[in-house]
Amino acid sequence: MTPYTLRWGIISTGGIATTFAKAMGSRSVPSAEAFIAKLRSAGGASAHGAKHGALDKATPYGSYDEVFADPDVDVVYIGTPHPFHHPNAKAALLAGKHVLCEKPFVMDLAELDELVAIAKRKNLFLMEAVWTRFHPIAYAVQKEIHSGKLGKVRRMTAELSSYAHLDERADNDRMIDPKLGGGALLDLGPYPAVWSMLVLHQHPDNKDPEPKVLGSAQRIYARNGVDEQSSWTVRWDELGESRILCDFTAWTPRDCAAVIDCENGQLVIDHPLYRPERYRILPHPSTVAGSSESTPPPPRPGQITEETAHHYPIPAGNGMHYEADEVAQCIRDGKTESARMPLAESRVVQGWFDTVRKGGDSVLKDLVGNAGK
Known part of the structure; x- marks a missing residue:
């Protein structure tokens, strides 16, 4: 089978994004440059990928919009804090990029429904990054x-x-x-x-x-x-x-x-x-x-x-490469969602979170997300 290359844009340079990038082989250019340098110097799968040129064309950007606008980016991985998942994913989808978004997908159901509607309208792949499902x-x-x-x-x-x-x-x-x-x-x-x-x-x-x-x-x-x-x-x-x-x-x-x-x-x-x-x-x-x-x-x-x-030992990187492989296979085959991690199931779990949050007494009890904004 002919090798399939998927070109990733990674939003955030924090811990979860670093783990994801290492498993596959920013807000400022210096931060993005440091992120790439850290991947080059890391051991394990990241070192193997760097040795074989996986990071040679990696480009550090100073804004997320620059990542979304890059024609060499096929899919965006979003590893920002929870409240930014919806606006970041929405911007990526509107720019025509496929999206893999860290869990929890969003802050409320309305945000998720808006993302799903955009992805379906633009025929783009969208998935919540529940990587444990793929172990x-x-x-x-x-x-x-x-x-x-x-x-x-x-x-x-x-x-x-x-x-x-x-x-x-x-x-x-x-x-x-x-x-x-x-x-x-x-x-x-x-x-x-x-x-x-x-x-x-x-x-x-x-x-x-x-x-x-x-x-x-x-x-x-x-x-x-x-x-x-x-x-x-x-x-x-x-x-x-x-x-x-x-x-x-x-x-x-x-x-x-x-x-x-x-x-x-x-x-x-x-x-x-x-x-x-x-x-x-x-x-x-x-x-x-x-x-x-x-x-x-x-x-x-x-x-x-x-x-x-x-x-069932898990390789370094929390086994996130299994999830990345699923995304690549789905996009290669023209699918807009994963049968293993379907959007309907993300919606079920998000509904639980909304119910528990609204039934409690935290300061987030009455939170309304950014859908429609």
């Missing part, structure tokens, strides 16, 4: 659950918590600054949400295209008024429910960031949910000697009786 372990977990080997899903829990030392952060730190979309919901929430979508929403038995939030709660960080913890429960009618937690004040249990409880056993995914490298299949506690029952009942047909562990 080999994500496909493997889905295969285990969707095969029916573990029986019907009863429920699942998914958590991403990270003790963020909020009191030690400046007021303008992106994690707690309301102007930058701060708070646990938008910073951490996309990661446990993705496993709920992969396991339940994409389950072959799912007939509920718009699962609703049954209940939610937020705990507010008093100094800045953003949420330091958010939790919510989503129900897929006639299939199952997921309880989701994200928290800036504690740590996720290391070996059970997500637990999928099924009729015949449990599937447990390690921390961190954005790039886990192991899952285990476990018997139910009632089948294990030493449980609360003095004599565990004999296993039913199909019931899991032994623990097994399954390892």
Whole structure:
């Protein structure tokens, strides 16, 4: 097959953009130049790409508009803070560029609907950068659950918590600054949400295209008024429910960031949910000697009786090259969205975030995005 080259424009020179660029092989020209220099000097895949000329034609720009106007740019990767995703993506689409935008896609549903409408009108590719969906372990977990080997899903829990030392952060730190979309919901929430979508929403038995939030709660960080913890429960009618937690004040249990409880056993995914490298299949506690029952009942047909562990190491760069490959293949084949990360599913998750935010008491409760502006 003839090699296909996709020419990327990268918006932002921050940490996530650097990770993305390294995996593939600004606001000022000096910042952009330093960004390119950092990629040249980095090890791993970035060094390999630089050695083979991948950065030879990289151009530093002092404004995003210059990137959007460059005829040598096919697709724009947007890694700016949350509130800038919509205006940056909108400008790129209006300039005729395909777009891959970091999560959370936008600040509210109206912003997302506007981007989708523009992309469809201009026949451009648009995708939220939920890179975890493309990891080999994500496909493997889905295969285990969707095969029916573990029986019907009863429920699942998914958590991403990270003790963020909020009191030690400046007021303008992106994690707690309301102007930058701060708070646990938008910073951490996309990661446990993705496993709920992969396991339940994409389950072959799912007939509920718009699962609703049954209940939610937020705990507010008093100094800045953003949420330091958010939790919510989503129900897929006639299939199952997921309880989701994200928290800036504690740590996720290391070996059970997500637990999928099924009729015949449990599937447990390690921390961190954005790039886990192991899952285990476990018997139910009632089948294990030493449980609360003095004599565990004999296993039913199909019931899991032994623990097994399954390892899927992630390469450097958080495995973001899998996502970049998906974008390239879709654009090469003339597709305007990814079947693995469809826009309708981004809309489902954005709806959850809107519901949780509006149901809480953070300073972002009544936020209205930039749609139409």
